[in-house]
Amino acid sequence: MRAAVFDRFGPPEVLRVAELPDPSPGEGEVLVRVRAAGFQPFDVAVRQGLMPWVKATFPQQIGQEYAGVVERVGPGVENVRPGDAVLGSTMLNGAAELLTVPAATVVAKPDNLGFATAAGLVAASQTASGALLDLAVTGDDVLLVHAGAGSVGTVATQLARLGGTTVIGTASPGNHERLRAMGATPVAYGEGLIEAVRATGLKPTVALDAAGGEAIAQSIALGVEPDRVGTIVDDKAAAELGARVVRAGRSPERLAGVIALAAEGRVVMPVLTFPFEAAAEALAAVESRHARGKVVLTFT
Structure with a gap:
């Protein structure tokens, strides 16, 4: 599979596309073919080496938000099936053609919500909804x-x-x-x-x-x-x-609630899309803080 990786901490240019072995789902996991992946300031900080508690293993993958289609399920998975469109949070492997995540963390993607918009809503939905609750x-x-x-x-x-x-x-x-x-x-x-x-x-x-x-x-x-x-x-x-x-933890339940509102057109998220091959440019757009819309990679 192709994945966005970096071999050292540094500026956007350290990010590159590499060929990595395909992951395989384990017990309670699903294999997702990613259609869109969101980038966020956390990814910038990881690439810069500003989060020492995040242990990088070079070549290090990146990305925390995804939307895609379940390709395979591991043993014990009953809540999703191959072919289901899903979205959710992950950790340092979202910007890749394939990823594995716990089946319990995935959220069903409504048919009328595009993959790019779905991926762009993942982190913001959980952070914003949690902050409003905390306050x-x-x-x-x-x-x-x-x-x-x-x-x-x-x-x-x-x-x-x-x-x-x-x-x-x-x-x-x-x-x-x-x-x-x-x-x-x-x-x-x-x-x-x-x-x-x-x-x-x-x-x-x-x-x-x-x-x-x-x-x-x-x-x-x-x-x-x-x-x-x-x-x-x-x-x-x-x-x-x-x-x-008020940095709320991840919650598939809160995410699903916002996604339902988005499917109804009651929550809107503008997205700025980049092709996967332009991952370094996309992350630079996040770092600039001037991107008009949520930065999302798309896969063809």
């Missing part, structure tokens, strides 16, 4: 989402709006119309953010930080209680300012 966001809240047009912000904004929550989203001006289309009030991020939020006439009661930088401090300055400020990116600032880290 106990309700329809009575005004939620400030930092990086509202990013993948996690996109899902969090839509889920919150579906629950009746008023949402303020921070983004560059080029993404403000997108935020409005999701039902959020957009404001520009940066030094003038506090004044821009106040100018909306809305008072945030809870905040989700998917941007880092000054987001936590800005949220508290706007009157949000520190224990209702959650971050998925800035553990250090959270510890210093009394905010919370």
Whole structure:
């Protein structure tokens, strides 16, 4: 099989396509032929060698999100069959033509949801839904989402709006119309953010930080209680300012719930697709933080 790998830590160019042995499903596992694989900032950090707790074995594979078709099942698997379209989370093997995953972790892909969109929703759906639960966001809240047009912000904004929550989203001006289309009030991020939020006439009661930088401090300055400020990116600032880290664990059940909403058209995720052969370019787009949409590799 072909897989995206790197032989040393470094810039996007260290990522290459290699031929590796085909994996085989073990007890309770399924073999999936991948049709689309999502990339996320975690993959960038792994490739850069910035996550020492992730032990790399060169040539190291990469990728945490996939959507594809079950090709074979291992002993004891009863919940899926060959030919089933599925999606889910994996660990450092998603950007490959074939992968094996525990059958208990796969989620059925609805027929009317494309493979690229399905793969692009995997991590953001679980992170966003878990963060909203951890922060106990309700329809009575005004939620400030930092990086509202990013993948996690996109899902969090839509889920919150579906629950009746008023949402303020921070983004560059080029993404403000997108935020409005999701039902959020957009404001520009940066030094003038506090004044821009106040100018909306809305008072945030809870905040989700998917941007880092000054987001936590800005949220508290706007009157949000520190224990209702959650971050998925800035553990250090959270510890210093009394905010919370809301990096929820993986949950096939939460993922399935968001996927069902996506199939109904109630949650939308724009995707920016790259052919598998352009894996290095795709990961560079994630690293740039300027990609318009979730970055997804597609396989032909």
